[in-house]
Each structure stands twice: as C-alpha cells, then as structure tokens.
Amino acid sequence: MLRRTLKRSLHPTRNLIERSRWLRPFRGLLHHPSLWRLGANTVAGGVLVGAYAGLIPGPFQVLTALILSLLFRVNLPVAVAFTLYSNPLTIVPLYVAAWTLGQWLTGGHSGQLPAMPNWDQLPFMEWLQGWLHWFAGMGWPFVMGLFALASLIGGAGWLLVQLMWRWPVYRRQWQRRSVSPRPPAISR
Numbered sequence: 001m002l003r004r005t006l007k008r009s010l011h012p013t014r015n016l017i018e019r020s021r022w023l024r025p026f027r028g029l030l031h032h033p034s035l036w037r038l039g040a041n042t043v044a045g046g047v048l049v050g051a052y053a054g055l056i057p058g059p060f061q062v063l064t065a066l067i068l069s070l071l072f073r074v075n076l077p078v079a080v081a082f083t084l085y086s087n088p089l090t091i092v093p094l095y096v097a098a099w100t101l102g103q104w105l106t107g108g109h110s111g112q113l114p115a116m117p118n119w120d121q122l123p124f125m126e127w128l129q130g131w132l133h134w135f136a137g138m139g140w141p142f143v144m145g146l147f148a149l150a151s152l153i154g155g156a157g158w159l160l161v162q163l164m165w166r167w168p169v170y171r172r173q174w175q176r177r178s179v180s181p182r183p184p185a186i187s188r
Helices: 002-010 014-019 040-054 058-072 076-085 091-106 124-179
Strands: none
Touching: 040 058, 040 076, 040 124, 058 076, 091 124
16 A cells, blocks of 8 residues: 555656656656655665765755666665755764764774854855865765765665565564474484
C-alpha cells in the first residue's frame, strides 16, 4: 500500500516535466526509469547521493542531488528529499562536526575553530565576504571532514535502507524455518 502511494505521488508525468521551467533543461534525461524506481538499491543510492549533496554550502544542494542522481541513476525524489537533513538549524553544527572530524583525520593541532564574525545587521556583500572568509579559515581539515562526514552519514543511511528494505524477507524466511518440521537425523 505504501509503495503504491509513494509511486503514485513521486512519479512525475511527462507533461509535468515538460511544463516545469526548472526541469525543462533536464527533460530528456528525466525519463530514465531508475530515477523513479522504488527499489532497495535505487532508494539507498538516493540516500547516499542526498548525504553528499546536503553538505554542499548554499542553494546548490538540490541541483547537485539532481545531477548526481542522473549520473548514478538513483532515485531522484529520495536524493532531493534527503538533502533536507542540512537546513539553517543544523548546518552550523554539521560544519563544526566536519571541521572537528577533519582536524582528527589530518592530524591538525590548532584545535580551535576560527571565530565566527558578527553577522548582525550587515549588508549582504559584507555578510557574504565574512561567510567566505570564515570558510577559508577552516581550510583543508574542513574539506576532508566534509567528505568524511558525508561518507559516514551516507553510508549509515545506505546500510539502514538496505536492512529495512530486506527485513520483511529475512523475517519471513526465519519464520518459515522455525515453523517447518526438521527432517529426521540420519544415523550411520
């Protein structure tokens, strides 16, 4: 029932894709069945793609999820939806965690996150310059930490989807084993 409902609501029609001005540049590519298939591998791949795209700064997360979904042929709506784990409330803690993880991976000894500038009441260009300067101050440990954190989140999500998808099958097989009579032991 859930699978049918998701399939009906997430599967776009050709008409919807051709009418959308945002999807129009990709309309020839968006008809591949893997982009909309609800299977263990395509959904888990969408979670993995969304984990990487979600840590990209700024408004490029959805575009990156779209491009990576097209490239790897994974479920597009899942990839786009999974980018929402990073939002204005969670992005700073995620970036601090990425920087800390990167410090640990690269053996950095500074141990101190660059101070965040006071962004209250700043004009947009000064705010943007302060934001970029803060990013540049975090440097190589931050970049390494982003990849490592995306790999951890995406890998855990991929594994969880695979396990949840296959759990009913494993449970039925286990129940059949415990219910079915055991064959008599053969003595020699």
